[in-house]
Amino acid sequence: MKLYGLKNGVNPRRVRIFLAEKRISIPIEEFDMESAGHKTPAFLARNPLGTLPVLELDDGTLIAESVAICRYFEEMVPEPPLFGRSALERAQVEMWNRRMELELLLPVIDVFVHTHPFWIGKRRQIAEWGAVRRDQVVERLRWLDGELEGRDFIGIDRYNVADITAQVALLTARGALKLAIPDDRPHLARWWANVSSRPTARA
Incomplete structure (x- = not known):
């Protein structure tokens, strides 16, 4: 499992804070805005929109969009609940x-x-x-x-x-x-x- 992020990106930071609150530690590959590594053909093969963050699961499944990634981890690690209990x-x-x-x-x-x-x-x-x-x-x-x-x-x-x-x-x-x-x-x-x-x- 790996998270692709952007060092100073707003949405990648949302996911990093979410993971930290859950005490989840996974490898993160950070791009930066200047080099625009997330716009290369190699990355666009993972996410044609070229947006970050993107979560790559162990089986190669890719999940883009910050809230979708957070919801995945909410299901996998329910505590503490960050989307509510009831x-x-x-x-x-x-x-x-x-x-x-x-x-x-x-x-x-x-x-x-x-x-x-x-x-x-x-x-x-x-x-x-x-x-x-x-x-x-x-x-x-x-x-x-x-x-x-x-x-x-x-x-x-x-x-x-x-x-x-x-x-x-x-x-x-x-x-x-x-x-x-x-x-x-x-x-x-x-x-x-x-x-x-x-x-x-x-x-």
Whole structure:
């Protein structure tokens, strides 16, 4: 079994944090954005879309997409449950993880792709769209701050995959985009201090 990842990639980091929370250790082959090893014919034979992460099982079966990989390991190693324990919790985690993807992670990625110098000449950049998405990120941080009032985690009362998704989104926003949590977002700041201090946050 081997996981193909991207050292600073958002979605590969989601899987690495998930595995660390599960205390699962598997070989990881890391690519980097500059060399673009995941765009070579050899890797495209594994995943024609050229996206990461990709999990290769011992029998050669390939699983792409971060949530699909996380769900596989949730079934293989149920504890601690990161998708919820009961039917209700699983539905709540699914809802909140999807919200974190659509409302926070994807806008953050769009800002990165459309405004960061790294992507000049690599992707078509539309600065106006990047600016629109940046405003959306700021607004969604306000919304998430309200949702976290009186809560330690997103959706349910334990750390879960929705927290991981929001965590990597904010990590990218703070690092690559210099989008800090505003001072008037105390609940979000408290949540961030909590999740970013977990040992697995460095995975």
